[in-house]
Amino acid sequence: MRQQTHKRGRFTNKTVAIVAALALGGGGAAIIAANASASGDKSSGEERTLSATAGTISCPDVGQKLNAVPRQSRTEVDRNLAELDSQVAKAYQRMANKEAGTDSVLTTLQQQRTATLDRIGTAIGRSAQRPAGLEQMSACKMQQTNFAGKGRGGRGGNQQQGGGQQGGQQGGNQQQGGGQQGGQQGGNNNQGGGQQGGNQQGGGQQGGNNQGGNGGQQGNGPSPDDFVDITKVQPNVKEPDNQGGASTGSFVSECGVNEQGIRNTDNVIVAPGVGNGAHHTHDYVGNKTTNANSTNDSLAAGETTCTNGDQSTYYWPVVRVQDGTQEKDANQLGGGLEGNVGKILTPKSSTIEFKGSPVGKVTAMPRFLRIITGDAKAFTNGTANANAHWSCTGFEDRQLTDKYPICPQGSDVVRSFAFQSCWDGKNIDSANHRDHVAFAQEDGSCANGFQAIPQLVNKITYEVPAGQTYAVDGFPEQLHKPITDHDDFINVMSDQLMNQAVQCINSGQKCG
Known part of the structure; x- marks a missing residue:
């Protein structure tokens, strides 16, 4: 490039x-x-x-829940986890392009995720106990x-x-000064x-x-309230003191x-x-x-x-x-x-x-x-x-x-x-x-x-x-x-x- x-x-x-x-x-x-x-x-x-x-599509992060995947299963599991990400990306595009309504997009996405989660469970189950509750992570929702x-x-x-x-x-400690809750959300307001x-x-x-x-x-952000004038932020960094050794x-x-x-x-x-x-x-x-x-x-x-x-x-x-x-x-x-x-x-x-x-x-x-x-x-x-x-x-x-x-x-x-x-x-x-x-x-x-x-x-x-x-x-x-x-x-x-x-x-x- x-x-x-x-x-x-x-x-x-x-x-x-x-x-x-x-x-x-x-x-x-x-x-x-x-x-x-x-x-x-x-x-x-x-x-x-x-x-x-x-809003945006919010799905359970399956990868963060799988902390006991046998080594011999990780390649196949990682490939299917990547497929879950691709499914969300395609669903987001369908929604943004107005190809279907939100409910229809989420229903199709859940069906796709159910099949992929089953493949993940099968891959793990060949070498270890199949994870419980995988099917409960198939549903996605709209997050505000x-x-x-x-x-x-x-x-x-x-x-x-x-x-x-x-x-x-x-x-x-966190201090809500400067009227944040009262309406100064997002910086220079x-x-x-x-x-x-x-x-x-x-x-x-x-x-x-x-x-x-x-x-x-x-298409998809950022939004105005993602920005703030740095001069309006109070110092907030403190490192631990060095000890002997x-x-x-x-x-x-x-x-x-x-x-x-x-x-x-x-x-x-x-x-x-x-x-x-x-x-x-x-x-x-x-x-x-x-x-x-x-x-x-x-x-x-x-x-x-x-x-x-x-x-x-x-x-x-x-x-x-x-x-x-x-x-x-x-x-x-x-x-x-x-x-x-x-x-x-x-x-x-x-x-x-x-x-x-x-x-x-x-x-x-x-x-x-x-x-x-x-x-x-x-x-x-x-x-x-x-x-x-x-x-x-x-x-x-x-x-x-x-x-x-x-x-x-x-x-x-x-x-x-x-x-x-x-x-x-x-x-x-x-x-x-x-x-x-x-x-x-x-x-x-x-x-x-x-x-x-x-x-x-x-x-x-x-x-x-x-x-x-x-x-x-x-x-x-x-x-x-x-x-x-x-x-x-x-x-x-x-x-x-x-x-x-x-x-x-x-x-x-x-x-x-």
Whole structure:
């Protein structure tokens, strides 16, 4: 894919128009125009709010419930889990294209899921006891979009919701200041009185350009109340204090920002062997060969973008601006056909750093360890596995989980991911791709049965042009909600390089 180049836009006190499209529960789409001032000031002229009852398809996440799949059954199970995702995507398209009513779409989807769940049960039943209750996960429903969650955020500390932020502080207090419940939902909305999603001028222009910016993403989000002025959010990050014996060093792999444009819509961890298993596009740095058909052997033989020879695979969903650009995937699955539209932004920077534990030493990761952080389906699943962090340069003590930040002049959008840092000491993966690793407890220690490993911290920044709506790629039914942000990692460091990283971290050095 052609590499994108961008010129830095400048924020002013002018009103910025954010245009977002919501999929309606009845099967249509509504374009909703919203004005969000970077300074927080009201826009001039008449301000009105368009309202619509919007929803998306919500199905039980079967993969997260299957934590005891025999190894010999996992390939077949993963393939059928990927088919469940494809069925939801096709149902969403039928609904958005008005091919059938909601009830008909959901009925057909349930029939398809029933057959696929039966195949999953049969595959597991050949080697172990067939899971009970699979058939109870066949039914899907329409979920309304008035979502508010508490994803995993910084440890401890207070979190204030005054600017539209909802949720995120693990173990922290939450304060509903600034009139959030009274009506300041979604960021720069100074009117109160129950307005949702920001102020809207002139009733909104459907399908055209709006003041201060271009027409937004058409089809399935984001919505105006997914954005918040970062300057209105209170600091909310607090890290645990280092204790005696803490491992205070760090190890950095310089792997670039995907200048080569290495992208695909696969997910080799969750859907190995399945093309378009992600239903959205990933950026890749590190190992250049990663796709749905990668194996441990092929990864070990792959070239890398990392300057230190780190062959690990690092991948995350792309960020796009909805400026009317037709990317090469505009008419492809995983791209425009599944609601992922607009110009793909090449990151301004990407930092891959491995850190230590505040309570002790870390042990080496095993080669080919797989870790997923965050939940690509957090909008419909709930926030138990969410780990999204959005902020702006210069404001990184303020982390958002279910909002995209509007950054002030001269500040860039920041995505950051702090991966699970505790390992069960045995497995490089697990049936649901989560149980073999865990987050540290509130004091930084690992729970019984887990040991501390180097913590991968990935920080990605973007120059988002002023006045343009942006969003992370995602499954079509997730409506591009910021809470669905996620990051994936396969450790392919040589044992020698991993041991070097561990030595640097445990001895308090900064290497790489």
